[in-house]
Amino acid sequence: MKFLEKIVDKLEPNFEKGGKYEKWYPLFDGFATFLFTPKHTTKKGVHIRDAVDLKRTMNTVITAMIPCLLFGIWNTGYQHYSALGLTEEFGFLDQVFFGALKVLPVVIVSYVVGLGVEFGFCIAKGHPIEEGFLVSGMLIPLIVPADTPLWMVAVATIFSVVFVKEVFGGTGMNILNPALTARAFLFFAYPKQLSGDKAWVNTELPEGYSYAENGKYVLNEIGQRVGEVDAIAGATQLSRFKASVDVMKNTKDELGEAVGAAAQSFEAGVVKLSEKFDLWEAFVGIVPGSIGETSVIAILIGAGLLLHTGVGSLKIMLSGIFGAVFMTIIFNTAGVNPYMTVGPLEHLFAGGFMFGLVFMATDPVSAAQTEVGKVIYGFFIGLFCIMIRVFNPAYPEGMMLAILFMNVMAPLIDHYVIQGNIKQRLNRLKLNTANH
Amino acid sequence: MSTKKESLFSKKNMKLIKDPLNDSNPISIQVLGICSALAITIMLENAFVMSMSVLFVLIMANVVVSLIRNMIPDKIRIIVQLVIVATLVITVDQILKAYVYEVSKQLSVFVGLIITNCIIMGRLEAFALGNKPGPAFLDAIGNSFGYTWILLVVGFLREVFGSGSIWGFKFIPDSWIISFDPLTGGTDGFYEHNGLMLLSPIALFLVAGVIWVQRAKNRKLIEEN
Numbered sequence: 001m002k003f004l005e006k007i008v009d010k011l012e013p014n015f016e017k018g019g020k021y022e023k024w025y026p027l028f029d030g031f032a033t034f035l036f037t038p039k040h041t042t043k044k045g046v047h048i049r050d051a052v053d054l055k056r057t058m059n060t061v062i063t064a065m066i067p068c069l070l071f072g073i074w075n076t077g078y079q080h081y082s083a084l085g086l087t088e089e090f091g092f093l094d095q096v097f098f099g100a101l102k103v104l105p106v107v108i109v110s111y112v113v114g115l116g117v118e119f120g121f122c123i124a125k126g127h128p129i130e131e132g133f134l135v136s137g138m139l140i141p142l143i144v145p146a147d148t149p150l151w152m153v154a155v156a157t158i159f160s161v162v163f164v165k166e167v168f169g170g171t172g173m174n175i176l177n178p179a180l181t182a183r184a185f186l187f188f189a190y191p192k193q194l195s196g197d198k199a200w201v202n203t204e205l206p207e208g209y210s211y212a213e214n215g216k217y218v219l220n221e222i223g224q225r226v227g228e229v230d231a232i233a234g235a236t237q238l239s240r241f242k243a244s245v246d247v248m249k250n251t252k253d254e255l256g257e258a259v260g261a262a263a264q265s266f267e268a269g270v271v272k273l274s275e276k277f278d279l280w281e282a283f284v285g286i287v288p289g290s291i292g293e294t295s296v297i298a299i300l301i302g303a304g305l306l307l308h309t310g311v312g313s314l315k316i317m318l319s320g321i322f323g324a325v326f327m328t329i330i331f332n333t334a335g336v337n338p339y340m341t342v343g344p345l346e347h348l349f350a351g352g353f354m355f356g357l358v359f360m361a362t363d364p365v366s367a368a369q370t371e372v373g374k375v376i377y378g379f380f381i382g383l384f385c386i387m388i389r390v391f392n393p394a395y396p397e398g399m400m401l402a403i404l405f406m407n408v409m410a411p412l413i414d415h416y417v418i419q420g421n422i423k424q425r426l427n428r429l430k431l432n433t434a435n436h
Numbered sequence: 437m438s439t440k441k442e443s444l445f446s447k448k449n450m451k452l453i454k455d456p457l458n459d460s461n462p463i464s465i466q467v468l469g470i471c472s473a474l475a476i477t478i479m480l481e482n483a484f485v486m487s488m489s490v491l492f493v494l495i496m497a498n499v500v501v502s503l504i505r506n507m508i509p510d511k512i513r514i515i516v517q518l519v520i521v522a523t524l525v526i527t528v529d530q531i532l533k534a535y536v537y538e539v540s541k542q543l544s545v546f547v548g549l550i551i552t553n554c555i556i557m558g559r560l561e562a563f564a565l566g567n568k569p570g571p572a573f574l575d576a577i578g579n580s581f582g583y584t585w586i587l588l589v590v591g592f593l594r595e596v597f598g599s600g601s602i603w604g605f606k607f608i609p610d611s612w613i614i615s616f617d618p619l620t621g622g623t624d625g626f627y628e629h630n631g632l633m634l635l636s637p638i639a640l641f642l643v644a645g646v647i648w649v650q651r652a653k654n655r656k657l658i659e660e661n
Contacts, residue, residue: 149614149626163641167648189632192614204622 008032026122030129054171058134060311064302065138065359068292069107071285073099075295076146079201079288084218086206099146102202103291106141106153113154114140117161121170132171132178132365133161139179139359142292143352143400144186145199152190156182176407177366180356180400187400195396200288282349293355296348303358312362315371316378320357323382324348331390339390347386356399357381366407370417377413381406452574456582458654463586464647465657468554473587474639476546480603483591485532485539487584489547493524494556495576501564502572508565517560518551525550555583590642598633 008031014020015028033055077095081087090098114133122129140157160182165174187194205211210219281287285295292298306312328347331340348354361367361381368377381402388398395401462468472490477483500520501508508516529547532540540547550556559579564572595601600608612627632638651657 147623149628151626152628155630163644167644185632188635189630190628191631193628202622 004035008035024123026127026129027119030119030122030131055131055134057311058131060309061135061306061359062138064305064311065142065292067298067301068142068295068355069103069138071295071298072142072146072291073103075099075285076102076202076291078286080203083201083203084205084209086209086218089220090206102146103141105150106144106146106148106291107138109150109153110140110157111137113157114161117158117166118170121166127170132165132174136160136178136182140182142359143179143183143290143355145194145289146291147199147202148186148190148193152186152193153182156185156189159185172365174365175411176404177360177363180360180404180407183400184404187397200290279345279349282346290352290355293352296354299354299358306358306362311364312358313364313367313374313378315374316362316367316381317357319375319378320361320382321348323379324353324386325382326379327383327386331386339393342390347389351389352397352399353385356385356403361403361406366410368410368413368417370414372420373410373413373417376417377406377410380409449571449574452571453578453581456575456578457585458582458650459657461582461586461650462555462558462579463583463643464650466558468558469583470640470643472546472549472553473583473590473643474636476543477587477591477594477639478598478634479542480588480591480595482539482542483587484584485536486543486546487580487587489525489528489532490550490553490555490583491577491580492528493521493550494559494580495573496524497521497556498559498564498572498576499569501560502567502569505565513565514557517557521556521560522551555579586643586646589646590639593642594633594638597630600627600629 011028012032015022015025021028074092074096077090077097077099078087080098081090081095087095111133114137118133119129137157140153140160144153160178164176164178164181165171168174183194193199205218208220211217278287282294283296285298287294303312303317307314307317324347325344328342328344332343335341357378361378368374381399384402384405385398388395388401392398456462460466463470463473469490472486476486497517497520501517504516525548528550529540532543532547559575563575567575592602595603600606608627608629612625614623614625614628617624
């Protein structure tokens with residue numbers, strides 16, 4: 001630490017006014033304050049002093065995401081080999097290695113591109129570097145499939161940093177969550193890479209291996225049959241739901257016989273849905289999905305850290321879960337198509353619901369600010385998420401759209417909460433003065 | 437009243453052409469006619485045909501309204517303008533259907549909607565009703581070219597990134613496009629067209645980009661609030 005401090009102190013004169021690299025001061029300042037608590041003191045007025053500044057807050061969130069990242073790395077490798085039926089040949093270390101090879105480049109690209117754009121803007125405008133991208137840079141890799149081409153990640157990152165953040169005035173001014181905007185951009189711009197059953201699991205054969213019998217089996221170097229390809233492994237659980245609903249629409253069961261009565265097909269659909277969903281697997285996270293979103297356990301560890309340090313809002317998380325459960329129960333009661341019969345736990349564990357709720361809905365900038373507002377905001381995120389999933393299975397990831405939508409609504413919610421408060425106080429004042 | 441006859445190409449009149457191209461551009465500064473800019477800029481060709489239609493309608497309407505401006509009763513002037521514009525638009529629609537049928541099919545309802553294009557009504561109300569045919573003609577040219585260049589820029593970007601072609605000419609070979617390879621289980625190719633570019637909302641972002649560049653270059657345009 002002393003060593004680093006010396007380097008920083010030695011370099012500083014070069015970047016100060018009149019120094020050689022005066023123009024690059026924001027860059028230097030950004031790194032120096034990342035390493036050490038800044039030495040600047042406030043010059044005017046009274047301020048509350050706290051060691052936890054913006055950079056420290058951001059670091060807490062990043063730490064909270066590390067379990068998800070590590071689990072995601074392993075799961076990427078595991079899904080890859082298990083889809084090919086090669087988990088016996090390639091053990092834990094191979095899986096982690098494969099996952100790291102896929103995931104780490106995405107993380108690096110997201111950070112380099114995002115910070116590059118941000119530094120560029122800061123130097124152009126001459127204001128100090130804002131550290132807002134530290135969290136977004138980690139969130140973006142966690143919410144895309146591991147196989148997303150790197151240049152797509154770069155394009156989406158540039159789009160979201162420029163159009164959601166810099167245009168509105170940089171860190172703390174963004175109206176939407178930048179990471180989710182990047183994902184929404186990817187989702188609409190490159191739908192083939194972000195949805196469907198080819199997107200989630202890499203099925204590229206290892207060196208020397210080949211497919212046999214129309215891709216049903218995998219042969220090793222000497223032509224031995226080693227693995228059986230898992231036909232449905234590629235789809236996420238949300239898209240499996242959709243697939244089984246599609247099957248229902250065709251009103252044919254698996255044997256190819258036409259199922260005449262609608263009631264019969266409905267029953268079959270419900271059975272099929274429950275067959276295709278393993279609650280325990282979804283909870284642990286051994287399912288295909290975006291890199292960091294699959295494991296509810298890892299997310300809960302992160303949530304614990306966020307709540308313990310007070311960075312994340314418990315109100316938003318709880319009301320979000322409540323909203324989702326509320327909507328699910330309504331749908332379950334109605335239950336007109338198989339999709340509506342999916343239970344609350346299944347909905348909570350499937351897809352990006354938990355991840356979005358813990359790490360993105362609680363983003364202090366784009367969420368509602370008032371305490372009552374937070375409850376309303378969280379509730380509607382949960383509600384809309386389930387609604388989008390059920391009513392439009394073509395957009396399986398309802399969480400993304402629900403959070404973005406509520407991001408836009410957050411200022412409105414705050415406005416009415418504050419107006420309501422003012423009204424209440426005015427009434428109280430009137431009552432008080434009337435009594436005297 | 438001045439008796440000196442003003443030349444058609446005097447400095448003041450040339451300003452009528454130049455201003456709408458940049459400092460008072462109908463789309464990026466006055467934010468008029470946005471709907472058509474969003475709807476028909478998927479391909480460069482569509483954007484061009486649309487721009488030319490607007491050019492024709494705006495010039496004719498501006499000149500005609502300016503010619504009869506002293507005869508139009510004030511109370512029914514909007515109706516009179518609408519009749520003139522509608523006549524012109526129907527003419528354009530028929531011509532497009534006769535000569536560029538494919539494009540006119542893609543432009544569909546938006547040719548008809550030129551009638552409601554705010555730029556046209558705006559110019560008629562703000563300029564043609566109070567000026568002679570000569571300046572009105574120049575004003576129409578300026579404004580429609582201001583409209584045209586933005587449409588062409590947006591159309592160019594959307595076509596290049598959305599379909600990988602320029603004016604219908606594909607320059608990105610199909611072998612570049614990412615596709616699933618059943619032999620290895622991996623993927624071939626590395627490129628993918630941007631599907632967002634085919635959706636209308638992206639035009640808003642592109643127009644916003646144009647506005648951004650314009651204001652960064654000319655700081656006078658930035659409003660104080």
